[in-house]
Amino acid sequence: MPLTKERKSELVTEYAEWLRLSSAVVIAEFPGVAAKDLYNLRVKLRESNSQLHVVKLTLFARALAEAGLPVPKDVLTGPLVMAFAYEDAPATARAMTEFASSFESFRVKGGLLGDRVIDAAGVKMLADLPPRPIVLAGLIGVLQSPMSQLVSVLQAPLREIVQVLKARSEQGHVEAEAAA
Numbered sequence: 001m002p003l004t005k006e007r008k009s010e011l012v013t014e015y016a017e018w019l020r021l022s023s024a025v026v027i028a029e030f031p032g033v034a035a036k037d038l039y040n041l042r043v044k045l046r047e048s049n050s051q052l053h054v055v056k057l058t059l060f061a062r063a064l065a066e067a068g069l070p071v072p073k074d075v076l077t078g079p080l081v082m083a084f085a086y087e088d089a090p091a092t093a094r095a096m097t098e099f100a101s102s103f104e105s106f107r108v109k110g111g112l113l114g115d116r117v118i119d120a121a122g123v124k125m126l127a128d129l130p131p132r133p134i135v136l137a138g139l140i141g142v143l144q145s146p147m148s149q150l151v152s153v154l155q156a157p158l159r160e161i162v163q164v165l166k167a168r169s170e171q172g173h174v175e176a177e178a179a180a
Contacts, residue, residue: 008059015055015063024089025112026096026123027072030081032105038081041099048091051084072117075110082111089113093127 003011019025030038042052057076064071085092093111100106110119113126129135 003056011056011059012063012066015060016067018051018053018084019063019067019069019112021086022084023087023114024085024092024126026083026085026093026108027075027111028081028083028096028100028106028108029078030106031079033103037103041095044095044099045083045092048085048095049087050092050095051086052081053084054079054081069112069115070117072110072112075117080109088132090126090129091131093123097124097127 038052045052057080060082061071061073061076083092083096096108100108108120108123110117111123112118113122118126
């Protein structure tokens with residue numbers, strides 16, 4: 001049964017909203033993959049706040065144009081699933097590439113990262129990035145290091161004065177004991 005104009009318009013709006021909310025989209029072919037396996041992939045993607053959808057390609061291309069994003073015409077062929085990463089793009093790419101390694105007929109074709117088109121190799125590179133908490137921890141470490149060094153430098157003169165006073169105090173105790 002063909003879609004009505006109203007339904008097509010609703011789908012384009014829905015696709016455009018998914019694109020607006022996502023930081024990355026990973027596109028893959030899935031011929032011969034069972035629905036239960038795709039369900040397992042959906043569950044895995046939900047862990048990283050991502051969603052997997054099968055979309056109508058012509059309507060998706062229209063949504064991309066409406067959102068001001070490039071349309072990867074060479075990637076948008078055949079039956080496709082799209083993983084929309086709402087938070088952690090590397091985790092989404094990792095889940096899709098791991099799933100592709102488990103199923104020979106499932107093949108990652110490329111995707112979008114922000115407003116750039118990436119190929120399958122780009123998705124693989126994105127998947128190889130460390131998880132977000134590790135990247136943030138490293139960034140915090142880099143930011144903290146100069147601050148802790150500055151505090152150490154600022155405390156050094158005070159520490160030296162305290163050591164001089166302590167040595168003088170001990171010297172006074174030794175002199176007092178010698179005089180007694």
